Each structure stands twice: as structure tokens, then as C-alpha cells.
Amino acid sequence: MDIGLLAQHVMNGLMVGMMYALVAVGFTLFFGVLDVIQFAHGDVLTVGAFTALVTFLGVRAAGVGSGPILLSAMVVVSIFAVAALGMLIARYLVLPLRTAPALNTLLITLMLGTVLRESVRLFYPQGANPKPFPALLPTNSINIGNFNLRLDNTIMLAAGVMVIIGVELLLNRTKLGLAIRAVAQDEETARTMGINFLAIVLVAFAIGSGLAAFAGIMNGFYYNEVNFGMGLYLGVIGFAAAIIGGLGSIYGAILGGFLFAALQTVGTVALPFGSAYKDVFAFAVIIIFMAWRPTGLIQEKISERV
């Protein structure tokens, strides 16, 4: 296989891996902080993408034609709206169920996910059809042999990396991050130390959901299309990625996301009967992986008093 083709495959894998990683980080944050699996996360991503689309249409209809303004409006409105949605979910759905078995929360959020998905389909005009997403990023591209290097993909990849680095800095270098990590480690002690548990949980959910919105917008720009079912698939893969990486570890989630994308790419390229089975291949490898390392690549450090 020639180098240009390989480069193209790698680029595709990186883009997709970035999106999986962003979703996986959300899952891992929620699990780390509250020990819950928030299965509506994928559909929260869909809401984010559609909120961005609606913002775009609204702002453009109000007469604004400038690309950068539209772009920033879309990103800002979508992230804040979805962060608010995440906080609502945390406050009114997840927190009250903390004492119930974790399975209940998983099921309830799964159902909430369906409600969100179907609401988008029902309330957005002709929601069942895929919707074109505006191409606001510059579309210049250079053809290096078989490799088509696009400026918009590069920008998105760079933005994704910066967001991930930003989250990492937030969690490891700020007091807020310290508080989040404290709550994740031991809720009771954290409360004893004076950390406002409710506020931290809400902030963690806001961050995770905001990341999902960002991933949704990236998805929209990458495929130039959004549809009501986009979050379901990404949610499942993001969850699987978070698990392989080790639930509770941000680095693990990122690693898991890119690992899954790599598996899919290898599956498409290496398998003779090709791309129809790339998901089968990727998930099969994940299963074997989890049998080998059930707690994931980067285990969450827990200490138990005996």
C-alpha cells in the first residue's frame, strides 16, 4: 500500500478517534465523579449538534453573514446549552438516584437518551431525514499523491487536541480540577474537607456534556451532515472506548478512543471482505481485550479500608 493511501487512512482514523475520545472522556468523567454510567451521553451529543445547527440558521436568518461570527455563535451557544442540559440531567435524574443500584441509573439514562433522540426527530422539521450541516471552515486542500490533506480537518484536529489539553490542565492544574478529583476519589472525605459536592457534580457533568457538544459540532463539520441517530453509535463506541481505557481515567478514555478508531481502520484495510465488518472486527478485539484486562488499560486507583 502506498504511503499516500496509508496517510489518508491514518488521517481518517485520527479524526474519528478524536470524536470517540471526546465522548469517552465524558463517560469517564461521569463515572469517576459519581460512579454512574450516563447512557444519554451520545444523544446529548446529538442535541449539541442540532443546537449548533439551529443557532446557525437563526443567526444567519437574523442577517449575519460573517463566517467566524456564525462559527463562534454556534460553538458557544451549543456548548453552553448542552452543558446546561448536562447539569439538569445530573441534578434531576442522576443525583436523586444515587442510592439506587447503578444499573437503574444506566437504564434510566438509556431511556432518557431515547427520549432526546426521538424528540429531535419529532420536533425538528422533517427530523427523520439527515440535515446538511454548514461548511464554515475553509475547505482548501492539498493533494499529496493519494493523500488529500484538508485544512478544515487539520483545524478540527488541532482544536480537538487543544480542548483535550485544556480539560487535562483544568483537571490537574486548577483548584476546580482538584476538587473534582477529590470528589472522584472519595466523596465523603471531600465533603468533610468543605467541597461543595453538588456544585462539583454539576460542573463535572457540564464539562462532560460540553465536550459532547464539541464532538457533535466536529462531527457535523466533518461529515457536513447531522441526523437524529448520530449520537447512538458514537455513544456506544465512546462507552466502549472509556471502558477499555479504564473508567475513571481521562488518559485512558483518550487512549481508548484512538485505539478503537485504529482498530476500525485496520479492520477496513486489512480484512479482505472489508469494510462491512470493520465494526465486528473492532468490537471483537475489544471483547478479547476486556477479557484480558477487565479494568481497562489504565486502572482507576481505589483504596479500600479493610
Added chain:
Amino acid sequence: MTRALKAAMAILAVAWLAAVVPAEAKDKVKVGFIGPLTGGVSANGLGGRNSADLAVRLRNADPKAKYEYELVVLDDECKPNVAVQAATKMAAERDIVAAATHYCSSTAIATVDVYHRFGLPVVVWGAVLPDITYRNKYPEVHRVNGTMINQNDTNAELLTKLGYKTFAVIHDTTDYGKGHNEYFSAALAKRGGKIVGTFGVGSDQQDFTAELTQIKALNPEVIYFGGLTPIGVRIRAQMDKLGIKAVFDGTSGIVSDAYIQGLGALAEGTLAFREGAPTDKLPGGKFFMEKYAAQKYDNPPEAYGAFAYAAMDLILDSIEKVGPDRRRVIEDMAKVENRDSIIGKITFDDHGQNTVSLITKYVVQDGKWVVWEDSEYASGKRKLPRQK
């Protein structure tokens, strides 16, 4: 007299008149409709449902009709397992005499056995897989639209005539996509075209960059797509993202307004083929469009609305002739020959298939599906990608 009193007297007078005119109670007869009302292809399902509903309404408004019809609608979600449930429900309900069923081929082929087992006469209005009528010889199953064999024949013919030699095939892995792949590959091989690669994809797949990257390396002149609108839109958009310059050649599955809406300017120059003629060119097309518009439905009839209307109308004609009895309707449908309908004359062969040989070629021009012969591509004013 006060206004209120005058109003009351007027209402009483009307009510008395209505009571005096004898209301004839016609026997109620139930007919059924199954289509994808939710999911990615719901635009076609809803258009078909509205069209079938239109047929029932017009028949009920007809004073010469012997029965009063009620339409029972079920959703098959374009998923075979859901379709079998819906079909079983409809067929087991003895009140429903006949039904117009299915847009998706994967659902139509999954349910033929159900209809046969329960003896419910059905007329397929949108699914094009040949096996639906030809795999078994079930007297219950009929179809008013054509099959994909003719479609793909015409497709291969046009493209080889235009001078294209290398093709890549992308098809979805349902019976629909696989059928298209089979018939197109055979039709192309007969005409000397070369298929450089075949790729099967999931019917709700989001990301095609991997497949398209490989296709880019193979450098075909045409990408043939055997599948439905949702993924057709995605593949075409991602083709552009990867800088692939080739003709996007589709089937009846992408002939829909939703395809053009989903792509905007990128849809320009897409080819597709469909049995029958554009609705306004059908013999009863104008009549159908006028009546449809008058009902003010939320959704347009889409590509197969006229066929759904014709299917339901045929069922209603049959019931009028032989009465609301499933077995008699099946016997009557076996004898359908040169029956008039809005889509032209319908004749069922021994497998219940309407022998419609007309295939219309379409190309997207300026945001609309235009008949090929009428388009500027055919006259040479515009050129398809990589056309010599």
C-alpha cells in the same frame, strides 16, 4: 328577534334537515397500509401513507361506492423484524381485507411468508427486490411497481453508452442493496464494464471515509450506489470531502426530495433510475397531484406515492367487485389485466408482478430530479464528471 335566537333557530333547522335526509349506513370495510413511517426513509413511508389515505378518502366520498372504507396504518420502520410483527398483526386481524405494503425491500421480502400463511392479499407499492414476487409463487403477493432488474439494466446501458469503463460498487448489506449489486454487476458485465471494487456497508453507517479512501486509490470513473437516501447523502458528501471526482450513480432508492435537500449543490449531476415515470408524466399524474395537494398533507407524496395510491385503488376496486372477502380478492387479483390506474395499465403476471417495463432515467439538475432525456446533460450542454 335577538341574534342568539335567530342563530339557534338556524342551527335547529339544519339539524332537522340533516336528520330528515336518510343517512345510508354502508358496511364498513377495513383495508391496511404498512410503510416506514419512522426512521431514515420515513419521508417515503409518510408520502405513501398519505397517498393510500387519499385513495380511501376519495373512494369514501364517492356515492357509488358500495362500502365505507377505513384505513389501518402500521409502521414497519424499514426493519425486517419490526415488519414481520406488523405484518402478523395486520394479517391476523380478520377484519382487514387487503393491504398495500412496504417501501423497503428488506421488509417486503421478510413478510411474504406471513401474508401467505394468513391468506392476506397484499399489493407492494415501493419495494423493488425481484425475489419478493419471484422467489415463491404466492397468490397473495402482488406488486404494482417494477423490479430492480430492469432498473439496473437501463443503468448499465446508459453508463456504458456514455463511455464510462471503470466502476466501483458501494451497496448496503440488506437484501435491497445486495440485490442491486447482483443485478447491476451482471448487467454491467454483459456490456463490458469493469468493476474495480465492491464494498458492502451497513444501512445506517455514518462513516464511509475508509471505503472511499480505498475507492480513491482504485480511481474508478463511476461510483455505483445500491442503497437508500440516508447513506446515499452521506457517501456523496464524503466523496467530496476526500476529493474524489467520479459520477455518483444511484438507484430508485435515492430518487427522493430528501436526497437533494440533504446535499444542496453537491447533488448536482447525480444519476438515478426508477421504474415508471415522474408523477406529473404518469397518465393520472395531474389528477393525483391535484387531489393530493387539496388534502394539505404535511409531507409530499415523494417518489412512490403514486404507486401507493394505485395499489390502494386497485385493492378498493377489487373489494367493490367481489366484496370484502380475502379469498375472493385474491382470486380477482390473479385476473388483473390491463386495469386502468393513475400509473397506467396494470397487468399482473403469474407471480403477481406488474409487467411495467418503463424505466425513467433521472439526473439532478439545478436542485431537481430531471428526466435524463430532458436534461442539459443529455443534450451535451453540461457534462458529467470525467465525461469525455
